[in-house]
Structure formats: C-alpha cells, structure tokens
Amino acid sequence: MLTLLIFLPILFGFIIVVLPSSMRASFKYITLLATLLQLAISIYIYLNFKTGVAFGGIDHETQFQFLQKLPWIHLNLGSLGTMQIDYFVGIDGISVTLLLMTSIVMVVAALSSWEITSNLKGFFALFLLLDMALIGVFCSLDFFLFYIFYELMLLPLYFLIGMWGGARREYAAIKFFLYTLFGSVFMLLVMIGLYLSVKDPATGNHTFNMIQMMNPANYTPGSIFNILSHQTIFGISARTVGFVVLFVAFAIKVPVVPLHTWLPDAHVEAPTPVSIILAGILLKIGGYGIIRICIGIFPEVATSGAFWLGLLGVISILYGAFNALAQRDFKRIIAYSSVSQMGFVLLGIASQTTEGISGAVFQMVSHGFLSAMLFFLVGVVYNRVHDRDIYNFRGLGTLMPKYMVFIMIAFFASLGLPGFSTFIAEAFSLTGAFKSALLPNWLAICGAVGILFSACYFLWTLQRMFFGSVSLKGGDTWRAALVDLKPREIIALIPLALTALALGVMPSLVFDKINDSVLALVSFTKTFIR
C-alpha cells in the first residue's frame, strides 16, 4: 500500500515526460489526478490505521502498520560480512497524520500550479518527483532509504525554485541548496557510523534499519555509537556529536534560529506551489526527523540536552515573531511566522512529555494546512499584480470580499484563535513544556509571550493591507486586476479552512491516531533517564 502511495506520483511523472509537448495543456490535469489518487490512498490508510497499545510503533518493528520489507542491496563483501540495505517502509502514529496532511497539501499545491505557464513538462515532472520523495521520507524505516528520499527532495526543489522563481531565484536556490546540503552531508557520516555500529540480530549483518538502531542491545560492543563504549570525537562523546549533527541537519529544515535564513529567501523567490510545499510539508520533515531519528536513536542525549532544544524553540518563537513584525513584504511575514510557529514544535518535542510531543505533532499538521493556505493567499495577490509590498495596498477587504473571508480565517487560525487547530497545538505544546521535568518552567511562559506577538504582526498586516479605504499603488490598473477569488481558488482554499476548523473543534482526529505512538515514545525515552 505504502509502495503504491510512494511511487504513484513518479508513475504519472513518467507519463508526463513521455507525452509530447503538444499535450501540455493536459499536464496539470494529470498531476491533479495523481495527487487526488494519492489523497484517496492516504485517506484509506488513515481510516484503516489501527490504534491501541499494540500499535504504538516507535521502537517495536512489529507494531508498525502497512509494513513492507524487501531485501534491496545485499552485497557480499567477503570478510567484511554482508552489506544489508532493505527497502523497508511502514508507518506508526507519528507518520500517519503527517502522511494525510502531505497528501491534502499536495492537492492544493497541484491546484495552485495552474498559474505556471512556462516549461510545463519540466515543472510537473519535477513536481511529481518531489511528491514521491516527500511521501517516501515519511514512510521509510531504513536509514539508507530515508537518506535517498531526503536527498532526492533537494534536486527537484532546487530546480523548481531556480527555474520558475522570482527575480533573485538563483541566489535563493543556491542558498537553499547549500544550507540543506551542508546538513545532509554530515548526516551521511553519522549514518555510516551508525551502520557500522549496529548489527541486525537476526542475520548478524550491519544494517541501516532505524528501528534496530533504537535498541542499545543491537550495537556492537566497542563500536563508535555504542552507549557503553563511551567513544569520543574531538573530546566530545560520540553519541552527542551524532545527535548534534543529525539535529543540525533537521534543524535547518524546521528551521530553527539561527539556521533559518534560507527560508525567507526561498519562500520569497519560489513560485506559489513550491512555497506551499516548502512551508506545508518540507518543514515538517525537520520536525519528523527530530522525533523519529534524533530522539529515537539518541534518546539519552535528547534528554540531557532538552534544555537547549527547548531554548532554541523559544528563541525561534520570539525571534521569528519579532522579525515578522519588521517585514513589509507580505510573503516574508508569512515566512517568518512559519519560523515562529515551528518553534512551538521544537519546544513541544524538547519537553518529552505526552502533551508536548502530541502538541508538536499537532502543530506540524495544523501548520501544514495553515501555511499552505497562507502562501496560497499571498500567491493570489501576487499573481494578479506582481507586487507584495504591504505598503502598496490598502483596503483590499472592500475590493475582494471573498478573499477577505479566507484571509481572516487563515490569519486568525494561525494566530491561535480557539476553534482552529493552532490553538490546541500551541496550548498543549506549552502545557507540555511547563509540565516537563526537563525544562525550566519559565521557558514555557516565555513561549506563551510569542502568542502575543503573532497577534501583533497578523493584525498589523490586516489593518495596513486589508482595512481602510481602497488605495493602491498601481491605481486603476491594479484595481481592475485585483478581481475576487475564482472558483478554482475557492475549491483549493475551502478544504484547508475546513480541516483547520475541524481539527480545532475535534482534535481527536489527530490525537486518537498519534496517542499510542506518543505514549510509546515517551515511555521509551523515559527508560534512558538516569
């Protein structure tokens, strides 16, 4: 099932590549069809996902669902043993909601790709390749496979930003590429280190199996990442180094201040569908990686370093919010607000309490929908007049009343109005952070202040750009260009708004699925606290 989900997009991508360019008008429908099929499969998976203590997942391979494990690369290296890389996919509670969220956001991204006019074949082929990589990351349980999908994401993104982006697109694309490559190259080293340290108890081979990496008993005695061998790298405990390297790689994705500056540039230059994917899904891979890999494989380091993680989270919350307050580009504000909101994810994860981690996962899901919605909305104005400077607009609410409704929903949902998903996520991330024995209590209180500033920048934007009497920099040309939302746009926005509302009123839609995994994760990390 998961295999179908992962490789379905690439199948359609192949069709697009093979079709002659004269059929370019059909490409967007093919892509939409692919994403819709994918959504259908995801919904099927979500509905059939079993819950209960026996399906916790995390460090128990048998508790994962929709498992598929095929030997992939088994090289006999003579005296060095056998190299064992498996095609190993499966999901637990942490991944299932993110998977569904990804599928929904991809449909919206596909719908917003309507605006792309040049080189359609290339765009949609890369789009579907990216789609495959994203789903693959959330499903893979073999570190090698994970890494391949993880790197595979970069390539299409680089081209999507670099070729279809705005004025400074090359700069942004290179910056994005180097940032993330910087993270992943070192990740490769840690991955190899882990491979050399861990042996599959069944076959006796070294393995990339992530779940086996979570069990300290599988580490070869004396190997570099064995807890008991206390190996050091540059005088620092090897496991700490491993954790930090992996954390940095994922923190770049989240992004955590101070590793965030690729994000505003990439967002500002990227075309709307790519912004949606970037903010909606890509950032979640960072959070997902921290939960699954950093905490899963190095739980004792995560526990002892929890304060620093939490501090970085709070810094991201406040710093992102302050920066958003100072921007005048509509898209940059949203980009910085992403930094701020993803800070809650890190804070929640750092707390290592059930409330905190549930809140963090919930925030990832919620932010996936809302940031997609926000970037879509920014794209609406930008497409019409090719300007995003907040000072150039005034009174858009009078001009575009339907648009205004969605702007209000998206803004207030993002700033944590109860009834929408962000409120639940933020409230429980903070509750978890306060409850946590690992974090000082003032961290949670500082985090709560972030909620105030998110209100400030969103309300300021509303007041400056949407309220007041109509006055536009472009005069009557702009006034004519700024027509209200078209049906396609409304169709894309309504599911996002409704999901945000549904999650806010019935958080159990997410919590029911993730609870067992979160409990398993927390009890798993607890065993490492000494």
Added chain:
Amino acid sequence: MNTSIPYQDISVVYYALAAVAMPLIAFLINVCLPGKTNKVSGWMSTLGIFTSAVLSALVFAKIWGQQPLHIQQLWFTIGASKLYAGVLLNNLSVILLLLVNLIALPVHIYSTAYMSHDAGYKRYFTYLSFFCFSMLALVVVDSMYLFYAFWELVGFSSYLLIGFWFTKDKAVYANKKAFIINRIGDIGLLVAIIILFTQFHTADIVQLFGDNGLVAQSFIKNGIWIAPASQLPAVYQYIACAGIMLAVAAKSAQFPLHTWLPDAMEGPTSVSALIHAATMVAAGVFLLGRVYPIFNTAELNALAVIGCFTAFMAATIALTQNDLKRILAYSTISQLGFMIMAMGIGAYASSLFHLVTHAFFKCLLFLVAGIVIHQMQHIKEENNLDIDPQNILYMGGLRKKLPFTFITAIVASLALIGLPLTSGYLSKDGILIQAFEWSDGKSCYYRMIPVGAIIASILTAFYIGRLIVKVFFGEFRLQKINPHIHIHCNDGGWQFKLPLLFLTICCLFPLFSWNPLVYEHAWIFSAFSGPGFLERINIYHTIIPAGANLVNILVIYLAYSIYVKRNTFTFDQTGFFFRLSYNEWYIDRFYNSAIVKPILSLSNASSWVDKNIIDGFINLLKNIVLSISKITAWIDKYIIDGFLHLLTAIVQLIGNFARNFQSGKIQYYLFSMLAVILALFILKTLI
C-alpha cells in the same frame, strides 16, 4: 462521567445547550443568506436570541437556588490525560445566562432599527449572533481550556464588531488595540491554566474550584505549593493568580490594561451597549467568580487596590471628556472597578449583584446615547454640517425633542449614581458598606479603599450629572451656533422604545428586592452570600447610604447649576488636574513611547541581525569559500598548469633545437656530419 446529583432533571442541560446553540444557528443561517443588507438576517438573529432567552429563563427557574448541575463528556485524549467538555450550571452560570439573553434581546430589537440603513446590515447581525453564542457558551462551560477558548472568541467577536466599519482608520486601529491588549490578558489566563493543569492534572472547574475542590485543598508551606497530587514552588501560585488578574484586567478593562475600552467605542453604539458595557466586559468579574477560591488574602487585597484605583481614575477621566460614548466608556471602567474591588474585599455577592444591575442601566445609557447620536447624525447630514455627532458640547435641550429617551436616561443615571428606589442603590451601597466593614480593624492604609470608593462614587454623580445636563437640559447649542438648521427629532419607532422601556423597568428596585432600601434583602445578593448575612451589625448600614446619597444629590445639583445656569463658576481648563483628566492620565501616550516603540525597534533590530549578522555570516562563509576556490583556481592555473606549460615549453625548445639540424640543405648535413666525426675523433683522442 456524571458528577451531578442523580435525582436531577438532565433535560435542563439540553435546554441550556439549546440556549447556547440558538445564536450559533442564527449565525450559520446568516452566513448562508444572500445579499449584504438582507433584512431576514436581523430577524433570524433576533429570533435566535429570543428562543435562547426563553430557554435560559427555563434553565434559570430550574437551577437557581438548587443543586448545581454538571455534565461532561470526553472531548479528547492527549497522551494519558483526558480532557472533558461539559456544562456546569450553578447559580453563577444561570444568572449570567439569563442576564446575557435579557440584555441581548433588547439590543437585537434596537439594532434592527438602528442599523437598518447600514450597508453591512447582514454582516452586523452575523457578528452579533456569533458574539452571543461565544458569550453564552463562556458562562456555561466547565473546563478551563474551553473557558479560555470562548474567552478568546468573545474577544474576537468584539474585534470584529469594533472594526465593523473597517474602512474607518480609527475603527481599525481601535480593534487592533483591543485585540492585542486582550491577548495580553489571554496569555495570563493561558499561563494560569497551564499551571493549574500541571499542578492538579485537571482543567475541570468543579474539581478545581468546587467546594472543597483541589484548589481549596492545596496550601503553601515553606515556599512550596502543595496540592493533593503534586507540588510546585510557591511562586507559581502567585504567577497563576497574577495571570488570572491580568486576564481580568484586560477583559474587564482594569488599570493598567483599560485603554482599549474607550477606543472600542468606534464600533456601532448598539454593540457598545451589549458588549462593551453589559456583557463581555463583565466576563472578567465572572472569571473571578469562577476561580474565587484560588486567591489568598494578599492577592485579594491586590485585587481590591486595582479595582479601587481603576474606579477612581476612570471616574476622574470621565469628568472632562466631551465624547458622549467615551464618558460612558470610562463610566463602565469605573463601575467594573467597583466590582473588582468588591471581589477583593470579599463582597462576592455584592460584586455579582452589581454586575447584574450595572448591565441593565449601562446598557440603557448606551442605547440612549445611540438614539441621541443617531439624531445628531441626521441633523448633520440634513444640514451638511461638519460636526462630530458624539460631541456633547453641540447638544443640549434635547429633553423636549426626545422626551421618552430623556425619561429613560434619567432613570438609568439615577441607577448609576445609586439613588434609592433604583437597582444601583441596592448593589452599590452594598459594596460601599462592606468596604468600610472590611477595613475596620485593619491599619489606616486599608481605609483608603473605602474612601477611594466613596470619592469615585461621588465623582460618578458629577460626571453623569454633567452628561445628562449637557445633553438634555439648557438650550440646543448647535442651534444657537447655526440658527437656520432644520431639526427633525423623535424618539423613534417601537424598536427603539420597547427595549428602552424594558431596560428602564429593569433599572428599578422591584425586580431585585421588595425592600427598596436594604440591599441584604435582594434575592441575588442573598443567594450568593448564603444565610447569616442578614444582620445589620453596625452603624455603617445606615450612615453610608444616607450620607452618600445626600452628597450625591448635592453634587447633581452642583452639576446642574454649573452647566445649565452657568451662574456659579467655570472650571479652569488649563490646570494640571484638568489636563491630566482630559488626556486620560497620559496612559496611552506612555504606553506608546514606553512599550510599543521599544518593541518595534526591537523587531527592527532583530530583522537587522537577521539580515546582517546571520546572513552576513552565511555570506562571509560564501565569500571565504569563493576566495579559497579562487586561490585554488589560481594555483591550478599558474602552478600546476604552469608546471605543465613549462614542461611543454622545454620539450618544444629541445625540439626546435633538434629541428635546426634537419633543414633539408645538403651543406648543413655535410657540415653536421663533419662536426660529429670531428667530435668523435676529439673524444677518441682525449679518452
């Protein structure tokens, strides 16, 4: 999980839920209605609130004075903790449920006429219904998390309604300010909830604050706050209380977070009447009523000080304002201060009693103001004048033109002042008397609270006297300035008169007590205070009402004589106190320069850091990498390649040298042969 008494009638809960849901249904219908000025929307909302009022009256009749009813259901599970959502109906919630409906119903009827010419008629009623839904839900929910949710939703609907005329810049500033200041309070509440949840592992209001609930069982010992299940440092008890106080201060517009309320008057007047006078701003007092057991003596004293100071400060500001609605806004702040102070001094019952009476008379005053402003607006439009229709300096003598409105305004003002036979007398004098009783036997600093309250109450008599006199007595000053203007004034249709009449009746004593002079006999008071409060233990009960009312009447006469007869004296308009009051104690300006500006510069600074330091560092790295690559390129080009070029050059040189010998000329060949032979010969002879 059902924690209620088993013999009770569960159907009451369904009535309550239906009462909450009716405005929501009206809201949803209104959202779907076509057209911007669809008149159906007004009747939908009114019908919704009417049904809701009937239902809540039923609920009230069944619950008031009976056992509280508490029903809950699992909302969701997060990790191991279960969160419940439910309904808690006790005296406090049912009286507010009824009150909100009784205020909202006349306001709805009034609005159908008041907003009838507005281009956003449907939007108005949509928002209004949404507000009613959130407010009604707020008073019945049983979980702190849900309470927070609706707490913020009422703030949000207030945001929408303040900025109802969103093309007006002032309105948009005002709603932003209101929301952000309320957000500050929300954070306080959220932090308090998080602390309570951590400490007691539940967010259930009954379990936390019920009789002998978890909060009552917890205590502070040796700097540790000990609860049945866990413990925290004592400082978190103080932070939790401070958070709640912050929330109360923001929502109920108490110092230092009161500044949003006067600005909120940019919204339609009917909204001000409902939200910013009677219901939403009272939510802070309601919150105090809900979480009362958490406060210890010191914290209650702090509440009393905040309330008393606010009551006094707002009353002084109201003295000099010229905007009709702003005066009433400050009056609201001042009266809310009385309620908060009453909570602080332990006059729990009187505080809630005052909440109820205040809701009626203040709502009435605002509706009166709405009519007056409406008439002024008509005059302004009819005669193309450039005036502010809310400025009381242009008004005067309206009692002849709006006789019905005038009478209701008088009744409401007397209730606000607290003269006998009105409801305000019963509730306010109760607070004053208990304030004196409370300060008895304490040090003289505590005396300042009742004294401050008395002063504030006397100032109240003056500013409301000034308002009434300037608006309704004397001669019409606008006509005096422009003698030629046309004036068509009337009290308006039944949509105006009926609500006013209803509220006027509610301002009088019979609704609350058969005895117009003794507050202890009021049924709301006795229900909240329990038995044993009926003894009039000391002389305060006689002196204070008598004295205060005597002074009040004198003050009203003073205001009358100053502003109508103008025969005594006029106030100095340049003195320090006048300017302090006129400029609202400079609090807004102080906030702007001391808080808003630094935050904006901080945000600019962080943006600068982002651009120059973090990105600068990245660019530096980039430049370093670039220079290294340039150096390697240079090395590649000049050293490694240079070596190769050198080699080729040498080979070329040798080749060229050798080529010289093979030029194809026979004499060169002969010469070279000879030279070689010669060389061989020489070598041979030498060796």
